[in-house]
Amino acid sequence: xxxxxxxxxxxxxxxxxxxxxxxxxxxxxxxxxxxxxxxxxxxxxxxxxxxxxxxxxxxxxxxxxxxxxxxxxxxxxxxxxxxxxxxxxxxxxxxxxxxxxxxxxxxxxxxxxxxxxxxxxxxxxxxxxxxxxxxxxxxxxxxxxxxxxxxxxxxxxxxxxxxxxxxxxxxxxxxxxxxxxxxxxxxxxxxxxxxxxxxxxxxxxxxxxxxxxxxxxxxxxxxxxxxxxxxxxxxxxxxxxxxxxxxxxxxxxxxxxxxxxxxxxxxxxxxxxxxxxxxxxxxxxxxxxxxxxxxxxxxxxxxxxxxxxxxxxxxxxxxxxxxxxxxxxxxxxxxxxxxxxxxxxxxx
Numbered sequence: 001x002x003x004x005x006x007x008x009x010x011x012x013x014x015x016x017x018x019x020x021x022x023x024x025x026x027x028x029x030x031x032x033x034x035x036x037x038x039x040x041x042x043x044x045x046x047x048x049x050x051x052x053x054x055x056x057x058x059x060x061x062x063x064x065x066x067x068x069x070x071x072x073x074x075x076x077x078x079x080x081x082x083x084x085x086x087x088x089x090x091x092x093x094x095x096x097x098x099x100x101x102x103x104x105x106x107x108x109x110x111x112x113x114x115x116x117x118x119x120x121x122x123x124x125x126x127x128x129x130x131x132x133x134x135x136x137x138x139x140x141x142x143x144x145x146x147x148x149x150x151x152x153x154x155x156x157x158x159x160x161x162x163x164x165x166x167x168x169x170x171x172x173x174x175x176x177x178x179x180x181x182x183x184x185x186x187x188x189x190x191x192x193x194x195x196x197x198x199x200x201x202x203x204x205x206x207x208x209x210x211x212x213x214x215x216x217x218x219x220x221x222x223x224x225x226x227x228x229x230x231x232x233x234x235x236x237x238x239x240x241x242x243x244x245x246x247x248x249x250x251x252x253x254x255x256x257x258x259x260x261x262x263x264x265x266x267x268x269x270x271x272x273x274x275x276x277x278x279x280x281x282x283x284x285x286x287x288x289x290x291x292x293x294x295x296x297x298x299x300x301x302x303x304x305x306x307x308x309x310x311x312x313x314x315x316x317x318x319x320x321x322x323x324x325x326x327x328x329x330x331x332x333x334x335x336x337x338x339x340x341x342x343x344x345x346x347x348x
Contacts, residue, residue, distance in 0.1 A: 005148060005263055007336040008029060008115030010225050013123045013269045014103075014232040015110045016142060020044050022070065026059035028261045032116045034101060035059040039066040045079045047074065048099040052083060058098070084313070107131045108138075109269060115340065130253045130273035137278045139288040140271025143297055147306035149226055149266035150330060151259040155298055156228045156256055157191060157220055158324030169180050169224035182324040187329035193218040197237045203290070204234045207250045207274075213237045215250070220325060224332040230254040250276050254291070263305060270295060 015036055017115040024038040026049050033049035035159045049057045051070040061071035067084065069076045075096070076085035083096035100118035102113040107128040113120035121336025130136045145152060180193040194217040200208060208214065217239075235241035252274045258269040272291045277283055293306050310316070319327055 002263060004337050004341070005333075006228050006260040006342050007225050007333065009111055009113070009119050010115070010336065011104065011111040011120075011338050012226070013257045013267070014046065014112045016269065017026055017044075017105060017108050017110060019142075020110055022063060024059040024061065027267070027268075029112055030260050032114060033057065033264055034112065035068070037063060037068070038112065039079055043079075044105055044110050045075065045083050046101040048101075050098065051075055052077075052098055052337065053098045065097055067136075095186045108271075109181040115323045116343075120279035126223045126257060127253045128152045128227065128229060128257065128271075130229070131271050133273075135278075136253070136275050137275040137280075137284050138253075138255070138271045139284050141288065141292055143268040143270070143299060144261075144265070145268050145302055146265050147258045147302040148264055148309075149268075149330065150333065151302050151305055152256075152258045152266060152268055152298075153222070153226060153228065153328060153329050153333075154323070154326040155302060156180060156230065157189070157222060157329050158322045160322045171272060180322075182322075182328065184332070184345065187224050189222040189325055189332060189333060191218075191325040193220075194242055196242065198267065204250070204296075206278075208234055208236075208251075210236060215239075215241045217241065222325065222329045222332075224329070225336055226333075227257040228254075230256070250274070264310070268295075285310075 004012055006065065007219055008030055012029055014034065015025065016029055019025060020038055022035045027034055034050040036044060036046050038044050047140065048307050049059050051058055051072065053070065053075050054072055056070060058070055059066050059075065061069050064076065067076050067078050074087045075083055078084050081098040083092055083099035086092050093182060101148040102117050103124045104111045104125050106125050108131045111125050115326050131138045138316065168197045175273060178193050178195040180191050180214040183190045195197060197213050198216060199310035202213045204214065214234040214236060216234045221231070231253055233246060235246055239245065239248035255273060257269050261267055272287050274287065301336055
């Protein structure tokens with residue numbers, strides 16, 4: 001039996017809000033097939049994507065008002081998953097239901113709770129408020145990555161790789177050589193790295209638009225099980241950024257939330273938010289496309305890594321000092337899974 005790699009009692013992003021329309025959107029979340037749609041009043045719904053009768057995916061059917069009609073025999077399900085119509089009979093079997101998943105729409109994402117519905121507290125939705133905060137301009141995309149979602153977390157918790165994977169855009173030697181500090185709580189882990197009086201890499205030189213050396217920061221905030229908000233930016237050296245005054249620099253947040261699709265594939269939702277030149281829509285577009293190109297470099301690395309892991313199942317993965325953040329992230333994920341399993345055993 002394969003060890004469980006993700007907790008179910010957690011909020012996972014299932015879609016960007018604009019992806020869910022008056023149509024049936026199929027998606028696999030945590031090894032479960034779901035179908036998403038919006039009711040006539042705009043409220044989003046998530047049901048198990050399998051008809052109670054013969055298991056045909058409901059996403060192959062059609063919307064009728066707020067209900068889904070199965071495309072095989074016409075059974076009709078309401079937004080709670082209850083069957084409200086069966087062909088050629090007046091009595092509806094009371095067991096004719098499909099699972100309805102708790103859903104919250106927040107920070108421009110549709111979040112689903114795949115575990116015990118009684119534990120689905122909307123207050124636990126990860127904080128990605130920069131994505132729709134009027135003081136920030138943000139946009140992003142969804143990447144379907146053929147790797148374990150935890151490999152994406154490893155990648156984001158240790159940005160040393162920028163030096164080698166992203167040398168033409170956001171990386172330089174200063175990233176790999178700078179010291180960092182690792183801290184954690186019961187549900188979070190943080191890696192803080194400051195690079196003082198360095199040459200700005202091309203991406204940040206273009207954003208700052210000023211000559212001279214910079215002080216650069218990367219503050220990586222992990223929220224278990226799979227959300228990472230990275231506070232990034234540069235300011236001219238000596239203008240006070242390390243002491244808290246970033247007013248002479250440019251500040252962004254790289255927002256990331258990874259949703260397991262299967263044990264070896266994931267939905268990677270990301271956005272880049274900035275708090276400068278908010279009215280420049282062309283900058284928002286160019287930043288999204290530029291960051292997308294950078295993340296494509298990561299995607300190639302991560303998928304190659306997953307193939308190598310699959311080909312070498314007995315290989316022991318070693319950790320270096322730079323892996324402190326990913327090690328803590330994995331510990332927090334494992335704790336969530338262990339707690340969930342303990343609750344399940346106690347219930348049995």
